[in-house]
Amino acid sequence: MSNSSEFDPVHALALARETLGIEADAITAMAGRLDERFGHAVHLVLQSQGRVVVMGMGKSGHVGRKIAATLASTGTPALFVHPAEASHGDLGMITAGDVVLAISNSGESEELTVLLPLIKRMGVPLLALTGRADATLGRHADVVLDASVSKEACPHNLAPTASTTAQLALGDALAVALLDARGFKADDFARSHPGGALGRKLLTHVSDVMRSGANVPCVAPEAALMALMREISAKGLGMTAVAADDGRVLGIFTDGDLRRLIEQSGDGGDLRTLTARDVMHQNPRTVRAGALAVEAAGLMEASRITSLLVVDDAGLLVGALNSNDLMRAKVI
Structure with a gap:
């Protein structure tokens, strides 16, 4: 040798x-x-x-x-x-x-x-x-x-x-x-690998990782801008949904929207007179609660956003999640 x-x-x-x-x-x-x-x-x-x-x-x-x-x-x-x-x-x-x-x-x-x-x-x-x-x-x-x-x-x-x-x-x-x-199929493979990365991706649904109930940031369309700001701060998702009384999603308002609103207004107006309906983005991106969490991750990436509103089959607000929720679940 x-x-x-x-x-x-x-x-x-x-x-x-x-x-x-x-x-x-x-x-x-x-x-x-x-x-x-x-x-x-x-x-x-x-x-x-x-x-x-x-x-x-x-x-x-x-x-x-x-x-x-x-x-x-x-x-x-x-x-x-x-x-x-x-x-x-x-x-x-x-x-x-x-x-x-x-x-x-x-x-x-x-x-x-x-x-x-x-x-x-x-x-x-x-x-x-x-x-x-x-x-x-x-x-x-x-x-x-x-x-x-x-x-x-x-x-x-x-x-x-x-x-x-x-x-x-x-x-x-x-x-x-x-x-x-x-x-x-791929989901059959995932069922025999529940502890692996593929199992998490194919078996974890949005409903498993989303915020729900009182943890979902939401205001009425008539809510004042200050109420939006308090809701965003309180729920920690960097955004809030704007929904009708029956739960229909009307729009979304994010902390990024707030910064841009302040920059645009300068000293030219009183923001306290604005309501959620005035400042919200209509037709926001949403995901179904029964969808796979990996689908939500893909939607966030494609839309370049970090948060999503979650709706049921009738389109009513049932939850919210952000990229941190998906990271904690090891989906991304």
Whole structure:
């Protein structure tokens, strides 16, 4: 082994590019080999009443855990079962309605092949994701998905590199085909990721983050300018709605409007004589309470505003929110 004093950053960069090129070529070649067997594999999973049980040893096992997680998060119930543990009781985790997805580049992993007679005896469909269709795993499988590569990215052609990348990519392809066949949508994904950023964006509604009740700044159209100023200061949203007695939104007045009004008036008039109707902006931007909070964020950005009035389906004022409310909810 060479020491760090001999490290050549130029050579390292060249090797990194070569590695990426080899792995990209492996995936491109694999895409060209896909045939009707892939569709058969998707159909088998769709027909099953249970889960996809993913199995693999070593690096293939690490890939298998990720494939199982991707399947589970995109509408296909799945779990990973370690083949060695399966021989010591975990095989009981496989039920008659499941499908087994076994991953092995060589197709001869002993911990997997010893389980094949038991899996076949259970009548469980077996999908093989392997680099050798003619090996033991491929010969016993109902469907073989070809993940073979011409060479590994490892300079010695030993460490699983291009082969594990191919396995991972083919697992992703399977998950994507299944989610499309199931009609799996973005909001379905969000429901399985409620703690993530996407979950917050797709599951958080305006009604979840808006100010409501007495916290909504609102004045009548006959209110004096001083009353508007007090309402804006009291509610802390930098604006106030102007609404009719029945809750219909007539307009909006912001602290920016107030500054501009003062600048325009100079010493030429008594602002105390003005009412909300005189100074409000008519037809303000509003958002429905049932809309997604991310829609409100998009409306604010497009309109270059920081606050929105919230209305119900009848167009009556029910709330208000600003960009800080959306930030606290981690929507933006």
